Amino acid sequence: MASKKNSGNVEKKLVGLADAVIEAAQKKKDPTIEIPVRSLSNVKFNEKKGIIEMGENTQERSFFNVAMAKKFMQTILVGDALAELQRAELTTSLREIYYRTKHTIADSNENTFDSQDESDPIIEDLEVGLAALREELHVRAENGGTVIGPLVLEDDGDRVDCSKLGKGGYSVPSIVEDPYVKIKKCSADFILLVEKGTQWNRMAEDKFWKKYNCVLLTGNGQPPRGVRRLTRRLHEEKRLPVYVLVDNDPWGYYIYSVVKQGSINLAFESQRMAIPAAKFIGLSSADPERYGLPRNVGIKLNDKDTTRAKELLNYPWFASKKWQVEIKRMLTSGLKYELDALANKDFQYLTKKYLPKKLQDKDWID
């Protein structure tokens, strides 16, 4: 459970929202909420910090405006549900908040919400407006990550030693904020965040984490929020370097970039999710040649891949020479490679040859 202190702060902010409305009503003024603009026009790349962040633009959402009245009402409803979560010290999902706040307005056929597409953006509005991470609002994302390595956590009073969980590991909860999850001890030298479960399994089975003294994390695809936050916390609190291992395709580059500087859609969260010092350890488009992967285990880039790769070339966070070479090399070869393709050499090529050489040669891009 969140400590009273933390909960209190967020609850106060939520109650403040309602107070402002009451105050305006008492003064016979139009109740208005100020919400930062979450559109592309208000997103910029902060070169110095190395993160994608939001600008300063805000917009007002007021009750006495026909175009905004429904959204205003929805904002207050969601705020109320979020305050309920704080008071009861509960967490829930986006979907359950939609259901919780959905009802038919008395004497009408009008629903407060017709679909989750209406409630999700309001939760994001409140995250930004109240400067509270979604996790602090007690809203969970899906689980789906796993961790193993020389790391001791405390979860709900239990001491979880991630070096003593066999090959299975600890299932990373969606909310890993202190005090929900405490990092009690971590003696690792670095963190390896792997895109896919298959390679994570290979490394767990071969006890790669033990030999190379690292924390192994996977999100089974695009890492969910809990995995990103745990990585960020370990990076920040334990000063551990972070290496990201993904497929060699535009999607892999994108996953890496989200870990590193955040995403455009959730720019307001980069400040507490992004890891600007994260390094891309592979698969690089240089690897097939360097490690002798045959062309027949490459997969032809399709039109979507090519378009996406060309888009990436224009992002300021891929502007460095190394990245331009990396992406252009993929385009020139016309091929993408999955991490799984390393098995073509040997089932243990990843843990016995590829990663050891990468780490020894410091062969990564940052």
Place this chain on the structure above:
Amino acid sequence: MASKKNSGNVEKKLVGLADAVIEAAQKKKDPTIEIPVRSLSNVKFNEKKGIIEMGENTQERSFFNVAMAKKFMQTILVGDALAELQRAELTTSLREIYYRTKHTIADSNENTFDSQDESDPIIEDLEVGLAALREELHVRAENGGTVIGPLVLEDDGDRVDCSKLGKGGYSVPSIVEDPYVKIKKCSADFILLVEKGTQWNRMAEDKFWKKYNCVLLTGNGQPPRGVRRLTRRLHEEKRLPVYVLVDNDPWGYYIYSVVKQGSINLAFESQRMAIPAAKFIGLSSADPERYGLPRNVGIKLNDKDTTRAKELLNYPWFASKKWQVEIKRMLTSGLKYELDALANKDFQYLTKKYLPKKLQDKDWID
């Protein structure tokens, strides 16, 4: 790692495959492998056992047959890779087996495999042909399940106490066969297998498993093989009843039916995966009325739902009166309900009201 003994058995079977080929060659006969037929025509529902199982039909795959020669060669290649896994005591994924066995045949432009669609069915052929569970062939599926509760496992020499892993839990590996994973102790009264992570999280957070002394499992959707096998093992070895909690839609019914009697596609695995005594605890189409869920949190059945529900009505495993009523009630109402919709009443309605009443009333279908 698998014990030498177990590995030995499967390895012997795989080597036997090669021996038969050599023997045939020495006798100047056509090397032939006998493979059980895995088509719908060879699948039947065993009413007595309550599982979907395969019939007795087999087909021969021979080398001196132009139509079969490539598939024969592929079978031997996959068999060889599987034997390599046994010898090295490694596990891997379907995808990596595809990459491992893919190469261009000397002096030709012909690949041994052009896509994973060619290697996957061969692995299934070998599973059936050798009567070895995929896990015994050391082939992993994805991870993706989580368990919590009064259960102690042993994984790779580590003692994993699933009652001391906070709200996160143990990430269920794809292979939970003894000796990979040993069930050391389980004092639970029953197993609750939940479709979605959200509800699992709710129950973990509320320590539902502690209050009701049960093992909580989720597969985040259709449960992956590891979750099904662990459930089956706990059911069988610890004689624990299994309750399945899914959304009230045709997909939820289907998930339940796969847990209970297996699937048509993988009929050959029912014998060791299915749990004929598994009970459907909800959401039932009777629940919205019984628990006062408003119609506006129901979702209109689409054409696909309706077609699917009508198909289910014709399956022999849904032929009982209770099931006919259950499915027809959904069709009549024209609505489906997600478990998440229970949050409309209260964020903790699931753990404080719904499940306690279900368990007390023994309100389930089997």
